[in-house]
Amino acid sequence: xxxxxxxxxxxxxxxxxxxxxxxxxxxxxxxxDCWSWVRQxxxxxxxxxxEIYQSxxxxxxxxxxxxxxxxxDKSKNQFSLKLSSVxxxxxxxxxxxxxxxxxxxxxxxxxxxxxx
Amino acid sequence: DIQMTQSPSSLxxxxxxxxxxxxxxxxxxxxxxAWFQQKPGKAPKSLIYAASNLQxxxxxKFSGSGSGTxxxxxxxxxxxxxxxxxxxxxxxxxxxxxGQGTKVEIK
Numbered sequence: 001x002x003x004x005x006x007x008x009x010x011x012x013x014x015x016x017x018x019x020x021x022x023x024x025x026x027x028x029x030x031x032x033d034c035w036s037w038v039r040q041x042x043x044x045x046x047x048x049x050x051e052i053y054q055s056x057x058x059x060x061x062x063x064x065x066x067x068x069x070x071x072x073d074k075s076k077n078q079f080s081l082k083l084s085s086v087x088x089x090x091x092x093x094x095x096x097x098x099x100x101x102x103x104x105x106x107x108x109x110x111x112x113x114x115x116x
Numbered sequence: 117d118i119q120m121t122q123s124p125s126s127l128x129x130x131x132x133x134x135x136x137x138x139x140x141x142x143x144x145x146x147x148x149x150a151w152f153q154q155k156p157g158k159a160p161k162s163l164i165y166a167a168s169n170l171q172x173x174x175x176x177k178f179s180g181s182g183s184g185t186x187x188x189x190x191x192x193x194x195x196x197x198x199x200x201x202x203x204x205x206x207x208x209x210x211x212x213x214x215g216q217g218t219k220v221e222i223k
């Protein structure tokens with residue numbers, strides 16, 4: 001069965017760029033049409049960041065749209081998130097997820113702290 | 117954006133209780149509604165999609181209903197492993213939005 005694993009730096013400086021990768025294992029990334037990113041600030045609820053389709057078309061949360069880029073690398077069986085100009089408000093656990101029948105498969109999450 | 121409002125925000129219940137959580141959308145979303153369970157320090161787990169369809173492997177004590185703007189998640193007989201926070205999410209339109217969560221605690 002498909003499993004997802006997030007990876008990337010756990011600490012990012014303010015005004016820098018957060019870069020995360022989600023590796024897909026147990027199946028091909030091409031077997032599902034849509035892949036997503038969701039985040040959760042400490043002690044708070046879930047926030048949808050955006051998604052990418054096999055066609056490489058994307059949809060982003062307008063609250064983050066000017067700073068977000070999601071890409072897909074089918075040769076490496078992974079997809080990625082970049083968030084620029086980060087502030088302390090971007091400190092959160094970041095999750096990647098597959099959207100097939102809803103967000104049905106999730107990674108374990110990775111904590112990113114924005115601090116100097 | 118479509119606002120998703122869950123009620124209650126928290127509840128205390130006993131093992132064996134029947135528990136119902138409500139989710140209301142600020143505008144109609146047909147049946148594009150999902151429910152998730154999250155335990156502390158863990159990723160959300162998908163329980164239900166399309167308002168009433170159980171994800172594979174999810175026990176039948178969980179059930180969902182509703183359409184349009186009003187939805188419910190019911191746990192028929194609460195067990196110790198069900199104490200968690202539950203979120204609804206609409207995927208009818210962009211941006212996808214989640215409810216604020218309902219924390220189910222032990223009485």
